[in-house]
Amino acid sequence: MIPQRRFSTLTQLQEYQRHRCRYHSSPVDPSSSSLFSDHTCDKESFPRKTTTILEVHSDEVWNVAWSHDGTRLASASKDKAAMIWHIGLEAGPSSCDRIAEFILRDHPYPVSCLAWSLDDSILSTSMDHLILLWNTKTGTLMKTLENHAETVSTLVWLPDGSGLMSGSLDRKIISWNMEGELQESWNDIAIRVTDAAVTPDMRRLVAVGMGYSPPPALARANVRDALPFNGNGNAVVPRSPENRMIIYDLKTGQVELSVHMEGELTSVKISEDSRYALINHTPDEIHLWDLEEFRLARKFTGQRQGHHVIRSCFGGIDDNFVVSGSEDRNVYVWHRNTGTLLEVLEGHGFGSVNSVAWNPHNKRMFASCSDDNTIRVWEAPVSAGGLLGVRHLCVRARDDWKEKGQSKVTLDL
Template identity: 25%
Template sequence: MPIKQVHSIPAHVDRIWNLAPHPTLPLLAAATSDKSAQIYSLNTYFPVAQLDGNHKRSIRSVSWKPKSGSNSEVVLATASFDGSVGIWIRDSDRYAQEVGSTGDSGSIGLEEWEFVASLEGHENEVKCVDWSCEGTHLASCSRDKSVWIWEADEDNEEFECLAVLQDHTQDVKHVVWHPNEDLLASASYDDTIRLWREDDDDWVCSGEIIGHRSTVWCIDFDKTTGEGAARLVSCSADETVRVWSRESMTGNTAHRDIPSTFRSDPISENWQQEAILPQRHSGPIYAVSWSGQSGRIVSVGADGLLVVYQEVKTGEWEVIAEEEDAHSVFEINTAVWSRKWKSTASHGQEGDGEKGEPKPEEAEIIITGGDDGNINIWEVTFQK
């Protein structure tokens, strides 16, 4: 199954650490080593905002807050090597008069964003930040071996630290929330993955996944599973991509709508390895992403290889596409799936894409970022 590069954004001189497409809007956020976060339109691939001036070191991770109810604010969290987490809100009523270059004959005005909060407390670099499925909690992790869980007020300007979780014995590389449960997973330099849940106002470690033989760099939940089900993909410096599934849970609920057992019982989750995906990488694998649309998985890493996997049947996967030197000779730090957006507005004239009423196409795209400072857009032929 062929894969092709359809666009490349020469975004930065420095490396791209992390990418995050907005869950409902045609917006892409990029975390970079030049202390800024850039926001691009997924209709035009033009820049629409640059967030800088508040972090003192590289921005390592970005995460969009999901919209819920009547809340129409667009909120982005940024995690930095300066030990802080930043909260940014788009001012939807004001746009800067300054015009940014688009890279071709068109031009767009840059949006106005406000830096509303700085979350501090980590003792070292913050490696990752992620919003929960309903946007009620924010998780951050750090080189200080801890995972912090924060709760935001309605205005997203005041945050309370609910828990500092310190079960990992080494640098925590990544955190990610389950797509429809208040379940958090974290990956660490200690070669393990841990699961976290709230229990009687305390956050506890409900499960530990052991199997990788080196640093676990990135994890992502299966977004296609139904209620009560959970699967997780992980990648490691041991050059493997593995899929894990939750076999059982005791002490509390696997989903908030399912009656719990005795509250005195500790929460415990049993996770088992379901598959090791076909091995293609010849170096540390830095990122994996599980598509909520097609159910495919993509992986990238130090060897510059981009690999796409498809599940043939439960627990059995095959490689359907791969691209060598996907960022020339440079390492690839991040890869994410996104739906492919198409705007009804004229090319290059919309701001964030909302005014053009973009229509998501059936096809999906893969977005990668590397040490070359480029953001590359890829398409895999969709077979029905």
């Protein structure tokens, strides 16, 4: 009496409801799910409250990145320092320690990029044309890599744990092994790389950047006579206004797709299923690209980006949220599958919110950093005894910061 495949149809409907759920934040539990009721998640389970403010950096904070185990957060700043914070996975109004474990000061220039190795034992940072590798257990500098000629704009540890890839405005993408030894260099690629990401399945590398059009005079034997030079004696190479997203086959280095885009491209992130690339695109747009069908799947609008580097990310149980900073001091959250703007989160002070990062283990926690010199950790409001308990913690530099190298604040609620 029941039509064939009716049960599978109902199961697909349940999955469809999860994908359409505006604030989906609950893991799938077959034992508790039912085909007799519609799926819905409470808005109160979404991380939209600031529970921690970290105020140690003395200048703009440009980037943040979670460790793979979700217990530590790294930050990069214009103040020429990177920091490793212990945040922990705990949630709720309980005792907690939020510790600044290490300040990584040996940077002669502002720090722009961060990336954790797969086992979280190494943190790579970049400043200008240099890459630094740090031991995350001791906070000591392991090695400095100097093979790029211009600003290093992206650092990506490979998902299989075999090494690191770096991209630069010098039109090079370089592969390094775990010891920081150069393995392979893709030279003279078509763009000055502003960001890049590797798909978790190790099939593709997606790079974004600015076009490069060397003048015909470069063919001369004496290049110095062909190019204008600035006051530092460095050649001033003309840039093409063309911006591109390029999808490479990771094993062969061959181009699978190269797409011209009108605005500047500042960030690219890949979904956990390797299907989608999220690209920050000026002015004021974020593009979602389908990497299997090679098409633009959706645009997200509302945030402000016209002058600064803004880095967005995926978030939630099934990467069902898109989160981005903005030049208007706010954090924006959209539903990935519908494009609906869900939240505009206020709290940061002056300037841009430059980067956001979702915790890989606690799916109800993410971090943001800003020109206001702070990092904010966002979590869901927590109910305790019918009351909402929210942790508010400010970690500030102590007078003995330089001597001790760390700060610890314990909060009991």
